[in-house]
Amino acid sequence: MFEQLTEKLESVFKKLTGRGLLNEQAVKEAAKEIRMALLEADVNYKVARQFIADVEARAVGQEVIKSIQPGQQVVKIVYDEMTRLLGDKHTPLLQAPIPPTVVMLVGLHGSGKTTLAGKLSRLLKNRGRHPMLVAADIHRPAAKKQLEILAKSLNMPFYTSDNDAVSICLEAIRVAKEKLYDYVILDTAGRLQIDDELMAELVDLKTKTKPTEVIFVADAMTGQEAVNVATVFNERIGLTGVCLTKLDGDARGGAALSIKAALNVPIKFVGVGEKLDAIEEFHPDRMASRILGMGDIVTLVEKASQAVDLEKAKKLEQKLAKLEFTFEDFLEQLKQIKKMGPIESILEMIPGMGSKLKGLPVDDKALPRIEAIINSMTLAERRNPDIIDGSRRKRIARGSGTSVQDVNALLKQFVQMQKMVKQFSRFGFKGMPKVNW
Ligand SMILES: Nc1nc2c(ncn2[C@@H]2O[C@H](COP(=O)(O)OP(=O)(O)OP(=O)(O)O)[C@@H](O)[C@H]2O)c(=O)[nH]1
Ligand SMILES: [Mg+2]
Secondary structure, three states, X not given: OOHHHHHHHHHHHHHHHHOOOOOHHHHHHHHHHHHHHHHHOOOOHHHHHXXXXXXXXXXXXXXXXXXXXXXXXXXXXXXXXXXXXXXXXXXXXXXXXXXXXXXXXXXXXXXOHHHHHHHHHHHHHHOOOOEEEEEOOOOOOOHHHHHHHHHHHHOOOEEOOOOOHHHXXXXXXXXXXXXXXXXXXXXXXXXXXXXXXXXXHHHHHHHHHOOOEEEEEEEHHHOHHHHHHHHHHHHHOOOOEEEEEOOOOOOOOHHHHHHHHHHOOOEEEEEOOOOOOOEEEOOHHHHHHHHOOOOOHHHHHHHHHHHOOHHHHHHHHHHHHOOOOOHHHHHHHHHHHHHOOOHHHHHOOOOOOXXXXXXXXXXXXXXXXXXXXXXXXXHHHHHOHHHOOHHHHHHHHXXXXXXXXXXXXXXXXXXXXHHHHHHHHHHOHHHOOOOOO
């Protein structure tokens, strides 16, 4: 997400913070470079222009240039303005005063409505809510089935019928009231492009079901086009929120930066993968921090606390202290990491990691391979990798469907890790060697 933009901004910041004094000229030059980076990331040119004007207005002020660390001050100003551009504060999902809260999802074909319906229901359920999924896409033949399968896999209440979309939704709301479900998520039909018939159907649906939330689902990969489409949906239907999906793709990210400014509707969620746990609540400050290459420790810690088993973490800590870290523990760690979501999205949240990710072999596909290799080891080998000689390596490679090179690489990594762990426990945090990524 935002790799290119982050990389460019980091290099502008490096120049800024690398020099002691700043003059107006230097600030202006930096502003120009930031503007270019934004435009290349597909940010709307008006939005980029205004952004730069706001940053410049604050950054060329006397206090900044005369401050002890003017470069840092400018970075802070960019961060503040970026947070403001993204919507300032987190806007949570609204709740109806009398349940159920009806959440209507709208958007073009393939933007990710049905997937979001599943993700959202899962998120709500994890918070102790009782959501219900409703298939109201009567146009695409397989659409209802798609949501039904999703609902089944999540063990989520589901409703649909053979009636028209409005009837389906009204029936569903009635069932929800009866069964005390507190959220009703309406998955509506999409179109290839904006189409009067669809708009009329959605307006009708909104008037009759009176949803608390009308969320526009925008495919971030479509860049500026997503902003244009969202604008029309907002004018015709009236939106209460936006969810940007596919931010895990190599989207240039411009949509995220322009959409709030263009619509004045808050971004409430972002989709970061196809899996049903790949959803994050949108926090403007955390996102700004990620875009500027400063990481997002808060979200990372939140994810970890949801995925990591504290008991196991404690045991691991004891093992580390006693230098007993083995391949078995490694496997356990991998499982926990996998629960946190796509590995790239995790690494991006570590400060300074975003732009250094390129070319690093840390894709999700590597995890199953590593798991297979460890699974092919005997218990004795996992506990004492020193005994893994040439013939054992061959056997492990064959057993895991990998190559001897793969096995060698993993063993090497493991030895490095053990060394690090040893140093780590001997010197504590301070003695930790700087890892060159
Ligand atoms: N990478 C990635 N893929 C996503 C994300 N959200 C949805 N998708 C994928 O996008 C495709 C379309 O998603 P759907 O949820 O079926 O889209 P839809 O808006 O319901 O589409 P229609 O029902 O045709 O209108 C699917 O292959 C999803 O797996 C996301 O956040 N990241
Ligand atoms: Mg759908």
